[in-house]
Amino acid sequence: MGITIGLCAATLAACGEGPPRAEPVRLGGEEISAERIERGRFAYGRYCRRCHGPTGRGDGPHGVGLPARPRDLTTGVYPQATGGHGERLPSDAELASLIRRGVPERGMPAFDLDAVEIDALVQYSKFLSARWRIPPRRASP
Numbered sequence: 020m021g022i023t024i025g026l027c028a029a030t031l032a033a034c035g036e037g038p039p040r041a042e043p044v045r046l047g048g049e050e051i052s053a054e055r056i057e058r059g060r061f062a063y064g065r066y067c068r069r070c071h072g073p074t075g076r077g078d079g080p081h082g083v084g085l086p087a088r089p090r091d092l093t094t095g096v097y098p099q100a101t102g103g104h105g106e107r108l109p110s111d112a113e114l115a116s117l118i119r120r121g122v123p124e125r126g127m128p129a130f131d132l133d134a135v136e137i138d139a140l141v142q143y144s145k146f147l148s149a150r151w152r153i154p155p156r157r158a159s160p
């Protein structure tokens with residue numbers, strides 16, 4: 020406990036706003052460190068919140084007047100990333116490539132960021148939806 024609190028205090032700038040979350044979390048069955056989530060929270064505040072809103076509901080001020088309303092990320096439905104209608108959750112690689120290329124025809128810009136930052140944004144996007152807290156049913160290989 021002392022260690023995790025120390026980690027967040029040492030990187031307070033990276034903790035973004037809101038109460039710092041100093042616990043790892045399981046998303047889609049995988050344990051994600053508090054550090055990745057907090058890095059993502061900070062990057063989300065910088066790059067995404069203006070459209071997707073403070074809690075991911077798609078209600079940010081810059082979302083107005085785009086070809087599509089920014090996605091409500093709390094629903095955990097990703098038609099662009101999966102090429103489907105929400106029945107399956109995307110892989111981290113699919114979400115990363117979605118963030119890199121954006122959805123230009125619907126109003127989301129591309130993000131040319133390094134791999135660590137893209138990963139943090141992938142994890143934080145998942146963190147915003149309760150759907151990832153339920154272990155996914157994976158198709159058997």
Ligand code: HEC
Nearest residue numbers: 066067070087088089090097098099100122125126127140
């Ligand atoms: C200029 C506004 C804007 C910004 C900034 C923005 N988005 Fe989006 N986002 C959108 C719009 C518009 C859509 C498309 C909604 C639709 O097609 O229904 C979208 C869709 C998405 C989707 C759903 C993709 C899918 O599979 O359907 C995700 C995930 C996403 N954005 C994450 C992010 C992340 C992470 C960032 C920050 C790095 C970000 N967005 C920044 C406007 C924005």
